[in-house]
Amino acid sequence: MLRTPEQYVESLRDGRVVYQDGERVKDIPTRYRHSVERAASEFYVSSHPDHRALFSMIEDGEEVSFAFKIPETGEDLQRRREILLTLGQLGAGGSRLTGIDGLNGVAYGTHKVDAALGTHYVESMAKYRAWCKKNDPSICAAVSDPKGHRALHAEDPRQAHKDFYVRISDRPRDGIVITGCKLHISEAIISNELIVLPSRNHDEPGKDYAVACAVPCNAKGVTFIGTAGAAGGGHPMIIFDKVFVPWERVFLAGEWQFSREVATSFARYHRLTAATYKTAQLDALAGLAMLMAEYNGLTRATRIQDMLGWFAMYATIPEALGRAAALSGIVDPETGQARPNAVYTNCAKYWFASQWHEAMKYLQDIAGGIAATMPSMKDWENPATRPYLEKYLQGDARFPAEERIRAINAVIQMGSTFGGVLSIHAEGSLATQKMVLLQQADWERYKAAAKHMMGIRTDHPEFKGRPLPGESPWKMPESMLKH
Amino acid sequence: MLRTPEQYVESLRDGRVVYQDGERVKDIPTRYRHSVERAASEFYVSSHPDHRALFSMIEDGEEVSFAFKIPETGEDLQRRREILLTLGQLGAGGSRLTGIDGLNGVAYGTHKVDAALGTHYVESMAKYRAWCKKNDPSICAAVSDPKGHRALHAEDPRQAHKDFYVRISDRPRDGIVITGCKLHISEAIISNELIVLPSRNHDEPGKDYAVACAVPCNAKGVTFIGTAGAAGGGHPMIIFDKVFVPWERVFLAGEWQFSREVATSFARYHRLTAATYKTAQLDALAGLAMLMAEYNGLTRATRIQDMLGWFAMYATIPEALGRAAALSGIVDPETGQARPNAVYTNCAKYWFASQWHEAMKYLQDIAGGIAATMPSMKDWENPATRPYLEKYLQGDARFPAEERIRAINAVIQMGSTFGGVLSIHAEGSLATQKMVLLQQADWERYKAAAKHMMGIRTDHPEFKGRPLPGESPWKMPESMLKH
Amino acid sequence: MLRTPEQYVESLRDGRVVYQDGERVKDIPTRYRHSVERAASEFYVSSHPDHRALFSMIEDGEEVSFAFKIPETGEDLQRRREILLTLGQLGAGGSRLTGIDGLNGVAYGTHKVDAALGTHYVESMAKYRAWCKKNDPSICAAVSDPKGHRALHAEDPRQAHKDFYVRISDRPRDGIVITGCKLHISEAIISNELIVLPSRNHDEPGKDYAVACAVPCNAKGVTFIGTAGAAGGGHPMIIFDKVFVPWERVFLAGEWQFSREVATSFARYHRLTAATYKTAQLDALAGLAMLMAEYNGLTRATRIQDMLGWFAMYATIPEALGRAAALSGIVDPETGQARPNAVYTNCAKYWFASQWHEAMKYLQDIAGGIAATMPSMKDWENPATRPYLEKYLQGDARFPAEERIRAINAVIQMGSTFGGVLSIHAEGSLATQKMVLLQQADWERYKAAAKHMMGIRTDHPEFKGRPLPGESPWKMPESMLKH
């Protein structure tokens, strides 16, 4: 089934408990109108003749959202990228940005757990996926835990309490009860379903923290606390206070050996999503830098030109890597699931995150001091002061002052701590990317290349027969030399 | 005379025209209470027995502020540094941070102009300084112009209008009339006097832009527009709409050849001020990084330790350079004025400004994603949600959650665009520092050192007699060798 | 025709004038044996059954080298990449690394000149290409000029002489005479043909410097001076002392308006070549870093792991960009020539060049001080000292000391100035890449993205219909809100 936007809007009126800026939210669609419209538009777009072929598919005679298809090829991954790009272009969506990655990541994990331990999570997951196809929910991955003391395990008695990671706090016969908190859960407040999954590995003593499951946003015990001042609720904390989850919605429940696998499996999908949506953002960033340079009359200044060239590179690299990561996605032989190439996605994520602050430095350098001292837009509206702003905040005479003022305000907004922290921490910290690159790169090939250069033969298939440096396929016979 | 804080407060009620966030400000001390108190405290402190010996001096039997003394030795510069550090420690001051540098910078310039062109600005400046000593005003340098199209001269007809740099728009008999705007003028709204001076060189066709003078904040035609949302008015735009300035307050009026000299002379003083106040800020930044690491339980993680070591270096270098710049200040033989060592001050400024964004990256990396998703402090006050925040936003159990939350909010505030732009653009952009280093470093000595290394003798006094590499003061006689 | 390696070797005995390390070289194949063998192997490989299908093609019933085919599709560019990678793997080739790019770059230029100015260079080029197909020469692009004073034009009288750029010094009836010097011409000494082309734009007064032509290595007046100590002659200077070039080998002769076009057209091809061969080199570099870490027992150290993760990224990015640049090559509608995507190639070049020194820092950090203090391999061969080296220069007991010693020597060699300068300056300096990125990136699209974000509608086709931020394709009817 494909839901209508109206159905989606009404689905948010389910009694969920949400706090925002110190107050209980009475009606979600009203309080977060714009974000809800944006999310609702995904349903509108999906059924729209222009996009229906991309967004939906027919399965067993039923039209369902492509989002819920198990990716089986690189092309499936690339189609997912195109859906995300289309939504971005249309100013639609958001409420499935992380959830589909969560679903596919957890699904992959269920195969591995079942295969190793004889559990039956694959079946539950298949049923849940079928339910999703049928009900077309908004869906959101709930991953990050508050962690408390980062160097201590979840169960360490030196932690202030046991709930810094979501855990199974009770195991009644028909399901599990979970307690804890998830942080930074983008779009969670306007979603229908939360795919809860572990954020890291846990050892045997911490097996209760190895938990993955699906929880409706209005489940008893769930409380959302929105990000301060964020129009759409931002990236809320979600409190799980003894939330009951029936077995058919549980996908991991104590199999601690697979905690990391589920976490990284999600991340593998999600870093491709990130590389995809960041591309659009970095295009706009490069453009903003150029506009500021134009408004300020700086496009002929060498230093500025160098920065602009750099911005083009900054934007281009993740785009090339994102596409390569999808198209060279690897199909897991056991599960049949296609997964993005982890080296490319992690390069993309590390690249844009590690250079973000440099980009802001350049942008602010181009924009000038006014990005620290800009008067209020209310002064713009005040006829007593507007002429002054119009006169003195103009740059190059060929552009209206208002455009420059909008650009300055965009620079101010982009450079906030939010922007910096988002680039670093969303989809895993910088350290994580470096670790994944360390684990996933083809070191045997790299080392064989190095040994080859050092003049040492190796058994690596790609280098086995190759002449070493100083050798050549063809040797000059002594008779051809002249001494 | 030393004014009392009460006198200072009352002096701000002089009819000045100030707009803030879209509205005309009715009463300065009331609207900007905290900033005014902070500034007023400088007068309180100056007369306080604990600090009087540092802040004031006796001249001609009269006690006057040391701020108005012409610096004549490195020790005078260092005493100025100590005054600034003391004010910083006491949470006082602000309203003279730039003005004294403006005064000394312009004063230096008047000597050069008079000597070259036979003008009489030195005398006017001496009188104005005497007036300052007598009236003890708050004083503020008004330097940055809006610039319009950066690549065009002020007078270029392709500029949208002629007023992108403050200019002499009329020359009645008894003074000059100035028109234009100055931007980013920190603390200007709560000051008494504006020392207007050029922000760059101007050529002969732009000689009307070569203007320096002192303007009272309530002069007819002066309008302030405060920075959006800034508690103390921030760093306002100041509009000069045909403001009359009598000759005795004019220190440059068309001598375009000295426009740059006056600008850089101010900057030379002001970069030392910057290196001084930044030291305190960077100490707090280093501490904040360590606190975040402690709250998060990360002090044993190698990556974090490396960042912390870096923060210590980040804070230490400007401190060492600032001190060196004052103590090795150079006394100008013609004017007798001591000026800070420009190489040290510009190294200090370039260092902290060029690394600020890297520092923010590290700080945000340590702080974690919560610096992007922090709930409102109103949720902290709401008994329905506070227990959740208290429970889940705690880190290491040994520290209260509230401390960590305060630190997170400090991280958020510090990382704003304002912080970044301030570090880059206040006291001159990164490009400026590199240019000053290029102009002021002792290249003849550097080149002589290089030639010496290359085996080429030079006439440089420090290298003239030195043995070249491969030579030695003492040579082994052949008879001592054994072949 | 496909030449045999023997034919190639004999072709180098043509009387060419070569100096190396202070002496005239008597016999090229003997003096530069290894490099000649390596280059000769390209001919061996081209005819080898394993590779013939890749390296050659049938044209008019004749088998000719694919190298001389005009690239007409992205696949042609990618096939060229595969040829280069295969040669690299086999330790063969070198003598056509730059020449084919020169040929294609100049060929593209001839079309543009003829179209604009009615000249007839296309025809000459077609004949020359046919001659190449028939004679299968080694071929080398001669581009860089010595430049003299970089800030002055070639013809500026303040230059020490007129020959800092190769120029037409005479114009007899049947051709041109060229004089000057080309620098850094890799593999030139063991090539057959030099494709001379301009290194930069020239204005009308410098029209004699706008010259492109093909010169045999043994032409009268040509002198090679090899790089100091380089086994294969390195990247020699080539002196052109009144060298006559007949008209049929001239492709530009004074059309100064196209000087830059020819230079950048070459560079566009050549940066793809660079991105291709660098990929192999960076693989080996990443492997060397890992091997050093293993030998030193450092693979579990966080700092080292971070560096290793970085090396994987360093190697991956140019590979992804190189492939994308070939496959998204752009076919010029007028000439039918396929040219690599310049944004991707310049990103690749800038990335590896700008990070090379950082890579060396990391590599040396991992390797340790021994890379500065390594005893001679003669001490390794000396039985009196070898046991000490074997004992004390071992690292992890699982690897033989000799492997570690080889790795250390590889680190020493890789870190030389040669390596650094090659990465920066080969295929154009860092500044060039930034300029090309500035010129070639799709700024109209970037700016439209930025304006969209700023809430300004644009006519850009990709953004024209898009809802602005704050708009959505679907809007909630007022009736659905609850206030």
Next chain:
Amino acid sequence: MLRTPEQYVESLRDGRVVYQDGERVKDIPTRYRHSVERAASEFYVSSHPDHRALFSMIEDGEEVSFAFKIPETGEDLQRRREILLTLGQLGAGGSRLTGIDGLNGVAYGTHKVDAALGTHYVESMAKYRAWCKKNDPSICAAVSDPKGHRALHAEDPRQAHKDFYVRISDRPRDGIVITGCKLHISEAIISNELIVLPSRNHDEPGKDYAVACAVPCNAKGVTFIGTAGAAGGGHPMIIFDKVFVPWERVFLAGEWQFSREVATSFARYHRLTAATYKTAQLDALAGLAMLMAEYNGLTRATRIQDMLGWFAMYATIPEALGRAAALSGIVDPETGQARPNAVYTNCAKYWFASQWHEAMKYLQDIAGGIAATMPSMKDWENPATRPYLEKYLQGDARFPAEERIRAINAVIQMGSTFGGVLSIHAEGSLATQKMVLLQQADWERYKAAAKHMMGIRTDHPEFKGRPLPGESPWKMPESMLKH
């Protein structure tokens, strides 16, 4: 006593065992003539009337070298700096660059060991120092061990053997016997005495590795193996093959608890030495960059100017920090020894080492491709080729080609792996400096500053009484407000 240069030269003919480039060295002064002359010149200079007052002092009526004085004040440290700078300027010295730091570092450690464990090393050290004053030896610190597998302790059975760190291999009645190897021991071959000391901490099972002692260069069992190709023997490996050391020359022998203390105590002195000699080197580097820019005609190019400005900063910061480190040296109350400020010295070392490769990148960028392709100086001497080099390797016409060629060769030499590794690893790796900064910076003060900023009162003496942000020393009475 002050030795004569002749006495020093003869002292090197003591039968020591030295290998260089595969051969046993027969006569040290003859084989390493230049380095020996340079070192001998220190003795010449010390007695020279121009420098005697700086280099020597009178103690008990005897004139002795100031080098052997225990530093007791910051001025003593600064005098040591001046001695080093003078030697550098005169092209003299080298053989005491590390040894004096070793002596003072170990001496400090002996106090700590004796105080804690009741040993009697202070007495031995005092006698040894007296012997030094009397005999005026060249003296050299032997610190770095080969380490084997870096992650394993010296005594770990997984190490290939037990001798990767110098250890006490036997304890006869009258002394100790040491076995092992020290690496990178600059100037060791032309020294008289080796001050052996541990390079790191060792735990109790590794107590035999906690050894410090003085060993003459000709002691039985000592073998030197010079750095490959290094004119002066470079930074040799030293093999200790069962070397007997009598008790009076032993300063640590198993007191593993103090192994780290002795190592870091040396490092503390030695990093000041490094900051001192690097200053001279960085001056020459900055000059070389400027000369290359001048020769190439690039001094007006913005990018190059920015690099030159950066070079001035690069050279200035260590100089300011080095001076500050000496003058703010800390006198240890127990031993009376003055020690350099560790924060400043480690900032200096980290700064120049972490930026060295960036400096090389800039230098090579300025120099151009010729630094990779320079012909041999033998081509310069060959009349057949010299005119070509003279003509084409000239830059700006105002400078002779030969100067430019020398500069290019200096660029080549400076950029070698040796230069990079020396900057990183000499005086401790980058990681070490970051760790020392972490340990030595005044974090309590930094944290108090941060808490103050966060609005939290602390007991830190510097912040205790200070008004918090938002407070002021002076508060406006309500009566002064106007609402």
